[in-house]
Amino acid sequence: MQRYDFELIASWIPEGARVLDLGCGDGVLLAGLAATRGASGYGIEIDDANVLASVRHGVNVIQSDIEEGLAAFGDDTFDFVILSQTLQAMRDAGRVLGEMLRVGREGIVTFPNFGYWRHRLDVVRGHMPVSKSLPYSWYDTPNIHLCTVKDFEDLCATVGARILDERVIHEGRTIRLLPNLRGSLGIFRFRRP
Amino acid sequence: MNDAAPRSVGAVTPQRAGFLEPLILKAGKTLASYELVYETYGTLNAARSNAVLVCHALSGSHHVAGWYADDPQKVGWWDNLVGPGKPIDTERFFVVGVNNIGGCHGSTGPASIDRATGQPYGASFPVVTVEDWVASQARLMDRLGIERLAAAVGGSLGAMQAMQWTLSFPDRIGHALVIAAAPRLSTQNIAFNDVARQAIVSDPDFHGGNFYAHKAIPARGLKLARMLGHITYLSEDVLMEKFGRVLKRDEYGFNYDVEFEIESYLRYQGNKFAQVFDANTYLLMTKALDYFDPAKEAGGDLARALSAARAGFFVASFKSDWRFPPSRSREIVRALVASRKNVTYAEVDAPHGHDAFLLDNPHYHRLVAAYMDNVALEVGAGERRTPLATADTELEEMRGYAGRGEPREGT
Numbered sequence: 001m002q003r004y005d006f007e008l009i010a011s012w013i014p015e016g017a018r019v020l021d022l023g024c025g026d027g028v029l030l031a032g033l034a035a036t037r038g039a040s041g042y043g044i045e046i047d048d049a050n051v052l053a054s055v056r057h058g059v060n061v062i063q064s065d066i067e068e069g070l071a072a073f074g075d076d077t078f079d080f081v082i083l084s085q086t087l088q089a090m091r092d093a094g095r096v097l098g099e100m101l102r103v104g105r106e107g108i109v110t111f112p113n114f115g116y117w118r119h120r121l122d123v124v125r126g127h128m129p130v131s132k133s134l135p136y137s138w139y140d141t142p143n144i145h146l147c148t149v150k151d152f153e154d155l156c157a158t159v160g161a162r163i164l165d166e167r168v169i170h171e172g173r174t175i176r177l178l179p180n181l182r183g184s185l186g187i188f189r190f191r192r193p
Numbered sequence: 194m195n196d197a198a199p200r201s202v203g204a205v206t207p208q209r210a211g212f213l214e215p216l217i218l219k220a221g222k223t224l225a226s227y228e229l230v231y232e233t234y235g236t237l238n239a240a241r242s243n244a245v246l247v248c249h250a251l252s253g254s255h256h257v258a259g260w261y262a263d264d265p266q267k268v269g270w271w272d273n274l275v276g277p278g279k280p281i282d283t284e285r286f287f288v289v290g291v292n293n294i295g296g297c298h299g300s301t302g303p304a305s306i307d308r309a310t311g312q313p314y315g316a317s318f319p320v321v322t323v324e325d326w327v328a329s330q331a332r333l334m335d336r337l338g339i340e341r342l343a344a345a346v347g348g349s350l351g352a353m354q355a356m357q358w359t360l361s362f363p364d365r366i367g368h369a370l371v372i373a374a375a376p377r378l379s380t381q382n383i384a385f386n387d388v389a390r391q392a393i394v395s396d397p398d399f400h401g402g403n404f405y406a407h408k409a410i411p412a413r414g415l416k417l418a419r420m421l422g423h424i425t426y427l428s429e430d431v432l433m434e435k436f437g438r439v440l441k442r443d444e445y446g447f448n449y450d451v452e453f454e455i456e457s458y459l460r461y462q463g464n465k466f467a468q469v470f471d472a473n474t475y476l477l478m479t480k481a482l483d484y485f486d487p488a489k490e491a492g493g494d495l496a497r498a499l500s501a502a503r504a505g506f507f508v509a510s511f512k513s514d515w516r517f518p519p520s521r522s523r524e525i526v527r528a529l530v531a532s533r534k535n536v537t538y539a540e541v542d543a544p545h546g547h548d549a550f551l552l553d554n555p556h557y558h559r560l561v562a563a564y565m566d567n568v569a570l571e572v573g574a575g576e577r578r579t580p581l582a583t584a585d586t587e588l589e590e591m592r593g594y595a596g597r598g599e600p601r602e603g604t
Binding site for chain 1 (some may be wrong): 412523526527530531535536537538539540542560561563564566567579580581582583588589591
């Protein structure tokens, strides 16, 4: 899967930052940030194959459930905590956001926008959406908490996260007109109020 | 990928090194002189940067890999992990296995002759600790011309030594592979160890540890200790699967003879062990386990204790290990993270219990291979050999893994 969010995330990370990547996948984001930004930190990942790939990429990967793994980190340990296309699989997304703000100075969250027009059209036609950004069928999806860009704004307000930057993109392009309808991927940067 | 299939290091020969400089032990006693028996595999490179020390657990030895020309059946205890093309690849690394002081495989131990008396040490052999072992291993590295280890690797009690290396000699070790470990024993662990020790010391043939002079062996006690230990090294599931409630005869005998297969198996394992292992060494090894507690000197704060380390850490646990369960490894990881160390942690889904660290498990071995690949790159011991992505064939093997290897030796 092409990760259009990685480039934008990388542009936000300053030289030498300490980064926690929640659900780090094969570790390429962390490996890239280490190589291009001299960033250091850890990735949390539950899947065996991804843990192996992360080790191969030479990143500090810790095999754990995200919600459990976050508890292992002290307050203000990181400059950035990244949750890239994983929010929708969290049991308690609000609590995870709160924990991100506890262990990190800033949080970055990216997620598939359920408000994207194709998704809406699928629902209007009577089906759960299946798309490039939501590739699973309803019965085998890990995505238990899908939301729209507007929903996420509301969640930030609820948990007291101050939004610093908000983008909605589609296939790498930033959508400025009707983003919640035309964009498939939401990308938010936020911090404590 | 590696072109050649993994092979054995082949026939190996143990070597000896004598040390006349006294070793001051943590217990306050001094070992005036001692000998270490060790084996090496692979070649030390010109930069002397590719040395890997393999530390053994309770019943292991210096014989890590390969076999003996005069005894081809005697295969090293971690032969599945160490060899050409294996996860700890002897084509890239110079691997050293050493029998620890107090052991019974050739290094100075309770059964050795005390030069001061001309008699076996027996009960007078001092209690040694993980710290003492690491100090003696460092002297062996000096002798071999190794200023800095690329890595120290161990499982269980061996993992404790790898961890201790990073604290005793932070500048002399690049990486520690800490497998199936605990930062210190739990109350339950110590309790098991004491029952094992009581089995030994209460055997009439123990003679207060001086059984050599009586030409006796406390075999009954040692057998019981091993039987108890063996149960704790395996998971309940693996015992159930392997032996179930199968009887040696068709019907119950309503007596106290050996009836269930598991009884027969444990007695066989216990007897076999009692014939080759030294009772005093067993006592000493279990004490070394009990005493290991790096956090103790930091007021119980493991993170503070580990802050002295400079090495990178690879920590792995096995989900079915109830002797040193994943929660204990997570304590180590949490402390390393709190002190901002480089650490990788994997929780391996293996059914075998504590013994899993000794057994073939494709995922576990790939993790070690991947980590060691990065170590090799770092110390200039070779190019990358593993693919960056996880291949489909690897995924299939990972999912389909239900390996049921023979139980081995634990702790």
